[in-house]
Amino acid sequence: MIIDGKQISQSLKDAMKIEVDALAEQYGRRPCLMVIIVGDNPASRSYVRGKIKATEYCGFDGHLVELPEDVSEATLLAEIDKLNNDPLVDGILVQLPLPKHISEDKVIAAISAEKDVDGFHPENVARLWLNQHCILPCTPKGIIELLDQAGVEMAGKKAVVIGRSNIVGKPVAKLLLDRNATVTIAHSRTKDLAAVCREADILVAAVGRAKMVTAEYVKPGAAVIDVGINRTEDGKLVGDVDYEAVLPVAGAITPVPGGVGPMTITMLMRNTIECFLERQILGKSYVQKHFQLRKFLIDMDINEQKYIPQYLSHYNSIKCTCSQLKRKCCGIWKVSKRRKKHGISEQNEGTYITRLQ
Ligand code: NAD
Numbered sequence: 377m378i379i380d381g382k383q384i385s386q387s388l389k390d391a392m393k394i395e396v397d398a399l400a401e402q403y404g405r406r407p408c409l410m411v412i413i414v415g416d417n418p419a420s421r422s423y424v425r426g427k428i429k430a431t432e433y434c435g436f437d438g439h440l441v442e443l444p445e446d447v448s449e450a451t452l453l454a455e456i457d458k459l460n461n462d463p464l465v466d467g468i469l470v471q472l473p474l475p476k477h478i479s480e481d482k483v484i485a486a487i488s489a490e491k492d493v494d495g496f497h498p499e500n501v502a503r504l505w506l507n508q509h510c511i512l513p514c515t516p517k518g519i520i521e522l523l524d525q526a527g528v529e530m531a532g533k534k535a536v537v538i539g540r541s542n543i544v545g546k547p548v549a550k551l552l553l554d555r556n557a558t559v560t561i562a563h564s565r566t567k568d569l570a571a572v573c574r575e576a577d578i579l580v581a582a583v584g585r586a587k588m589v590t591a592e593y594v595k596p597g598a599a600v601i602d603v604g605i606n607r608t609e610d611g612k613l614v615g616d617v618d619y620e621a622v623l624p625v626a627g628a629i630t631p632v633p634g635g636v637g638p639m640t641i642t643m644l645m646r647n648t649i650e651c652f653l654e655r656q657i658l659g660k661s662y663v664q665k666h667f668q669l670r671k672f673l674i675d676m677d678i679n680e681q682k683y684i685p686q687y688l689s690h691y692n693s694i695k696c697t698c699s700q701l702k703r704k705c706c707g708i709w710k711v712s713k714r715r716k717k718h719g720i721s722e723q724n725e726g727t728y729i730t731r732l733q
Pocket residue numbers: 515538539540541542543544545562563564565566569582583584585603604605606636637638640
């Protein structure tokens with residue numbers, strides 16, 4: 377089976393478009409994503425164009441802040457500070473990489489953790505690893521979504537992630553672990569990589585080496601997720617997986633382009649909506665929210681809920697474990713009898729805000 381990331385992300389964006397209109401009607405404003413780009417790096421420009429296009433498609437307020445290559449770190453930090461303090465801004469993204477004279481770590485840490493739609497802020501990273509409510513990084517979040525949509529069972533399965541970067545390898549390994557897979561993180565120093573990978577029921581390649589994963593890396597029937605984006609000498613876009621060779625062996629596989637890539641942008645949209653909802657519903661810090669949500673859940677009269685997001689239909693259609701549902705950011709969820717059985721609902725069947733951590 378080919379996992380069609382393009383089509384899956386399109387249907388998610390269509391659902392979000394309807395949802396955003398409903399949000400605008402209910403709250404009198406639309407989710408707002410601010411994207412900052414420094415300089416003229418063509419690849420960055422192209423990524424940013426894709427992000428702004430998606431915000432427009434989904435009906436967000438989205439704006440691009442363009443700063444020159446030689447902008448000082450102080451000016452960039454001041455810009456971020458302004459957006460942090462703007463109540464009408466829900467998400468802030470600074471396109472990486474940044475010019476050498478600017479510290480990426482400093483810039484990422486300067487973005488308010490509650491508006492950090494990339495999920496790179498140290499507070500969000502720590503919260504991910506502590507199993508606390510956080511904003512998930514977009515690519516790993518998109519990978520789990522793809523596996524869910526393709527009906528790939530993760531619990532009890534062996535997963536191998538090739539690559540240990542902070543933005544893909546490590547967080548996707550953590551998310552697979554959260555779904556009860558037995559996870560191995562392989563990397564440039566892993567011995568006999570092909571044999572390690574052949575053990576995997578789920579193989580995620582996030583390396584950045586064109587067609588490195590050949591058929592001998594793949595267990596027959598495995599789900600293969602190709603994160604890599606590489607350009608061949610003739611300008612063609614290829615993944616880390618030798619797609620033609622692996623396709624007949626794998627049980628499911630994502631193509632490049634049209635696999636993980638579109639999902640990354642779609643999850644950025646999802647994160648922006650979740651930040652919007654969190655701020656609209658509670659407008660409080662993480663810690664305050666933790667208590668408020670519990671209280672809200674208990675106090676809420678389900679009949680007073682006017683707004684049920686469109687994407688419920690999507691999420692309701694997937695198999696959803698208790699921990700997975702809890703991990704999804706704040707939203708309004710219809711609790712089915714099956715979920716009640718898993719202990720998600722503390723009360724009657726109905727519509728609840730679920731974020732219990
Ligand atoms: P990175 O360079 O930060 O990390 C690459 C990892 O691969 C490292 O941890 C390294 O240990 C490992 N590695 C390198 N050579 C290896 C080898 N020969 N064998 C085994 N492991 C090896 O990269 P990253 O930021 O994680 O990105 C990885 C790839 O994914 C890149 O091609 C990048 O463009 C792509 N990417 C795609 C998306 C998307 O949305 N589709 C998002 C992020 C990154």
